[in-house]
Amino acid sequence: MEQSMKHTLHKQAQQWVLEAGQLIKEKMDEPLEIMTKSSPKDLVTKMDKAVESFFLERIRENYPSHKVLGEEGIGEAVSETKGTVWIIDPIDGTMNFVHQKSNFAISIGIIHDGIAEIGVIYNVMEDTLYHAMRGEGAFKGDFQLPKLPEKTLDQSIIELNHFWLCPNRRVNEEKLQQLVYRAMGTRAYGSAALELAFLAEGITDAYLTFSLQPWDYAGGFVILQEVGGKLTDATGESVDFLNKTTVVAANSSIHEELIKDYIELK
Numbered sequence: 301m302e303q304s305m306k307h308t309l310h311k312q313a314q315q316w317v318l319e320a321g322q323l324i325k326e327k328m329d330e331p332l333e334i335m336t337k338s339s340p341k342d343l344v345t346k347m348d349k350a351v352e353s354f355f356l357e358r359i360r361e362n363y364p365s366h367k368v369l370g371e372e373g374i375g376e377a378v379s380e381t382k383g384t385v386w387i388i389d390p391i392d393g394t395m396n397f398v399h400q401k402s403n404f405a406i407s408i409g410i411i412h413d414g415i416a417e418i419g420v421i422y423n424v425m426e427d428t429l430y431h432a433m434r435g436e437g438a439f440k441g442d443f444q445l446p447k448l449p450e451k452t453l454d455q456s457i458i459e460l461n462h463f464w465l466c467p468n469r470r471v472n473e474e475k476l477q478q479l480v481y482r483a484m485g486t487r488a489y490g491s492a493a494l495e496l497a498f499l500a501e502g503i504t505d506a507y508l509t510f511s512l513q514p515w516d517y518a519g520g521f522v523i524l525q526e527v528g529g530k531l532t533d534a535t536g537e538s539v540d541f542l543n544k545t546t547v548v549a550a551n552s553s554i555h556e557e558l559i560k561d562y563i564e565l566k
């Protein structure tokens with residue numbers, strides 16, 4: 301992607317994300333119209349759809365050649381990563397949004413010809429904006445996030461959720477138990493985008509999750525990469541920004557060890 305275009309889109313994504321965040325805050329106390337998707341625990345609200353439409357309308361108007369891959373599927377189906385693709389999660393952490401009215405984020409990743417170029421994650425209620433461009437560092441607001449320091453597993457906080465323990469997950473649970481025992485601590489925040497942002501910020505050291513979609517990780521991918529972190533699937537393979545995948549995101553000093561010694565898919 302051309303440098304000037306990258307800078308333009310980076311600014312544009314941040315501006316729209318802040319506007320969308322404002323919209324959410326203004327309308328948050330109106331009825332949310334909570335609906336379910338794949339299961340009674342898989343929630344979506346009128347707001348998720350409204351925010352996705354907000355981005356889709358603006359992208360179509362300003363960048364008609366760009367594609368939009370959003371969780372709520374309001375844009376066209378995207379089956380290849382050629383050209384410029386905006387990968388959008390309008391509300392990441394919908395359950396938190398519904399039940400806590402906090403701890404949710406808007407996540408945007410912009411990829412060009414398959415390469416993740418721009419990442420923006422907005423922690424709406426905290427009003428903190430994480431953002432990065434490939435090769436140009438990652439920021440929390442105006443503050444440049446430092447490269448992640450060397451860590452060992454016993455100094456690490458691992459973000460780990462209950463999905464690994466659900467039936468039919470086909471993972472070696474004993475190994476995960478050993479990881480929990482070995483790590484300094486575990487956390488589960490309930491928003492993949494925020495978990496990746498916290499990891500990039502260095503306040504946690506890894507995020508392991510069984511199943512994420514591109515909109516859950518695309519924004520965080522760029523931000524994490526810019527502080528020297530690594531995000532792959534649970535076998536260490538690259539993610540493709542199109543399909544559902546397992547995710548192991550971590551400080552680079554523990555990424556390989558996590559996959560080799562603690563995650564065994566069956």
Ligand code: 2AM
Pocket residue numbers: 338341342371389391392393394395461490491492493511512513516
């Ligand atoms: P969502 O809130 O945008 O749906 C919850 O641990 C995190 O995992 C959230 O970021 C949630 O995104 C994401 N997630 C991905 N697939 C999910 C699923 N099938 N059910 C619940 N959360 C899912």
Ligand code: CA
Pocket residue numbers: 342343344371394
């Ligand atoms: Ca969802």
Ligand code: CA
Pocket residue numbers: 371389391392393492515516
């Ligand atoms: Ca999500």
Ligand code: CA
Pocket residue numbers: 348371389390391392393394
């Ligand atoms: Ca979502």
